[in-house]
Amino acid sequence: MARINLEHIRHAYGAKPKSEADYALREVHHEWNDGGAYALLGPSGCGKTTLLNIISGLINPSEGRILFDGRDVTHFSTQERNIAQVFQFPVIYDTMTVYDNLAFPLRNRHVPEAEVDRRVKEIIEMTGLGGWAKKTARGLTADQKQKISLGRGLVRSDVSAILFDEPLTVIDPEMKWVLRSQIKRLHKQFGFTMVYVTHDQTEALTFADKVVVMYDGQIVQIGTPAELFERPRHTFVGYFIGSPGMNVLPVKIAGNTAAIGNENIALNFLPKIKSGAKTELGIRPEFVSLGREGMPVAITKVEDIGRRKIVRARFADLPISIVLDEDDEIPAEPRVAFDAKAINIYADSWRVGEEA
């Protein structure tokens, strides 16, 4: 178990990066608390797997340092860092039995056989692979194989951190819940530092204490699920988290009013904006209300998704989504109102604070 510090990490896969665009991972500078459960969330190709492999030591970063509990491990091998990692697709040693597969990482580290047996049995119990222990791993289904991969990551109790690289991609939805809650339980029980890479927001939000949102090779926001929902630091976080994502509307800011087309929206704070910046207003569909009061809107489509309705509409000739409860009525001449507390203002895609 360890506190992990990433100091000015940058990584490029090419030999000589010339511009920012050559970096798969732009500057990352951050501390991961000992025993924290972090989810790295972002679209494909945003650099999250690169960052994970840098932490585990499979990749050496082009620039920067990594510290485990204050000790520089940048040039340490994976083994010296004592990291466990679970990959996207199951990796099993198919000539070995399930039992030997799970015992493999321990035996390689010369753990006494009695201890190996105790720990492997614990994992077999946990993953429900009891009946398979003595069989070769070859004939197993994809999710059983992935359970073995997970098990090999969890079997070592002394690791600095456990890294998961989208481990549940190949697992059936139903089994996903079971495994995810097992991982979570283990985390509570043993307090491993866990880093979990995923592009599935539900997975990230349920798994992690802190979600790290990555976009285009950099970390755009680190926060609790609530923070990501209420105060997205970057418009990307707004889009990416939530279903549907945040409404982002280009606005003109004058003092504490935001103008969209002919409509003026009063803000409850004075945003601090540099002149010349591209300004946008962000509001979650959950905080837009539809009624007889407010600004005119033209409804284009209503999607019924069970407990809730998603209304797609055009407001000041811009597309906007509104989330309503299933019982809410849609008036004949609908008008929208924005909850002032839930409005975020963005300048050049980054959220702006209040004028001091």
Next chain:
Amino acid sequence: MEKTWNNKAWFMVLPVLVLVAFSAVIPLMTVVNYSVQDTFGNNEFFWAGTDWFLDVLESDRFWDALTRNLIFSAIILAIEIPLGIVIALNMPKKGIGVPICLVLMALPLLIPWNVVGTIWQVFGRVDIGLLGRTLASLGVNYNYVQNPLDAWVTLIIMDVWHWTSLVVLLCYAGLVSIPDAYYQAAKIDGASRWSVFRYIQLPKMKRVLLIAFLLRFMDSFMIYTEPFVVTGGGPGNSTTFLSIDLVKMAIGQFDLGPAAALSIIYFLIILLLSWIFYTVMTTSDAQG
């Protein structure tokens, strides 16, 4: 509904039947025909039954040649399979080195058998060959024309030079099909170099190794051209393999009956041994 019999469909397979008949069945049956009859020319044949087979099986000549064949194949497999694996493991996996290595590896495979034989025949000659003269000037008493051991060493080195590439290429194909994640997982699990080979690379190469093993066994067991060109079966009979003996018998001595019987026995031995190897190796595969 009344079922109508329509045999016209059989005409569709006729071309294939004709092709197979001319390419395989008829030549084979000719051999069978010769093996059970005796002839003194003039197209007169006499029934000989199993006489030729018994003759062959009772002759020392056959058993000596068969022993040489078995020893030769065993040595070839014992050298080429491990050597091929080692080379394949050390070939680059990416970069400019890959095409260079692949071309270098494929070169010996592109050379016709008798050319390979000629190359080594000249290369090893004591009077003009580079190898032969170099060894002689170093004081090594090497002469494949006179010394049976030297003849064997020359043939084995030649075959290793010619065919190890095949094993290398097959193993390499098996190796590059292993996803990177396996090596990464092995690193995470703290596996040693040997464990990586034993539990990841070897299992993944198993199928191609089976093919490499069978191909190299069959080819080395049927070897003819190269020893014929290099040693001509000598010195004495020391490198007279079944195939060479067969040709001597059939063309040199014109003993068609015994030669036909030997051909069939030879064919059955290869078939039997290949079947045994295949069965043994695939059963152990299934048991894991």
